[in-house]
Amino acid sequence: MIEDKVRLEFMGDQALLLRLPEDVSIETGEALDRLLSLRAALLREFEGVRGIEDIIIGYRSVAVYARFEDVAPEDLLARARRAIQGSGGAPVASTRPGAVVTLPVVYGGSFGPDLDEVAERAGLSPQDVIRLHQEAVYRVAMVGFSPGFAYLIGLPEPLRVPRRETPRSRVEQGSVGIAGFQTGVYSFATPGGWQIIGRTPVALFDVRRSSPSLLAPGDEVRFEAVTEEEYHGGFGAYT
Incomplete structure (x- = not known):
């Protein structure tokens, strides 16, 4: 499963990056579909969590920007891993559905x-x-x-x-x-x-x-x- 191959890495003390494997196609929209679903799962997992500033999609990755003084890196990792495992449900059309x-x-x-x-x-x-x-x-x-x-x-x-x-x-x-x-x-x-x-x-x-x-x-x-x-x-x- 692609979800098992998502790589997690910290961007200094500003964000946690979730990166898709290189064989997931950007050109066909496969990467976008995966990232939209992953972002939706992250939003659910981090709902109400203090210190989360934004969740932003890139070409092959999604970044969770956070204030580390408010949310521990260990908690970020644990919640992100749960989101990854829960991101394989119904496809998400857009960060703003219907646009x-x-x-x-x-x-x-x-x-x-x-x-x-x-x-x-x-x-x-x-x-x-x-x-x-x-x-x-x-x-x-x-x-x-x-x-x-x-x-x-x-x-x-x-x-x-x-x-x-x-x-x-x-x-x-x-x-x-x-x-x-x-x-x-x-x-x-x-x-x-x-x-x-x-x-x-x-x-x-x-x-x-x-x-x-x-x-x-x-x-x-x-x-x-x-x-x-x-x-x-x-x-x-x-x-």
């Missing part, structure tokens, strides 16, 4: 400067790249790199092109990129090496929201092609 997010995107041009290169690498027309990208349904595997940046799995096989050989020093906020089996949206203007095929006006991170990050592990995401006029016209339904 489905549609993001409007202007593809190509100055908004997606790598669209033509991606099309050439894939042996497709730019229109086919756009069609394939927006027809797929993606799942958020994890949030990281910068606040609100979600790594999305489910990219169609023909669009799986490598990162740029030379990263850009600045990728604009809202840029939609692809790299390998992933797609994602830059939540802030940062350096980046993904192939940029479009841009969305929707804020992926906003401290004024009750949940600042728009996306969370397990959420489903769809992309919808829009015009530049629609992009500049505002998206009340999306924001």
Whole structure:
């Protein structure tokens, strides 16, 4: 059983990390399914326990952040082991069940400067790249790199092109990129090496929201092609 192979290790005096074995696939969503169930089991096990600050999913791991002055490391280990053994029940869809997010995107041009290169690498027309990208349904595997940046799995096989050989020093906020089996949206203007095929006006991170990050592990995401006029016209339904 995979549950018997989960490795536990402390991250200094800040957290306990539960790591899945390397043969559990990230690309197919197997790792995400296991981690969502494991996180749900951890939440049940640690409910009401003083000192637990957060339980966060990574690509192949889940971390229990805790104040060790309030909860003993030995207690963390014991409870985590019980959670592991109890995590094999009904699958968990998301950290926020039922969340489905549609993001409007202007593809190509100055908004997606790598669209033509991606099309050439894939042996497709730019229109086919756009069609394939927006027809797929993606799942958020994890949030990281910068606040609100979600790594999305489910990219169609023909669009799986490598990162740029030379990263850009600045990728604009809202840029939609692809790299390998992933797609994602830059939540802030940062350096980046993904192939940029479009841009969305929707804020992926906003401290004024009750949940600042728009996306969370397990959420489903769809992309919808829009015009530049629609992009500049505002998206009340999306924001």
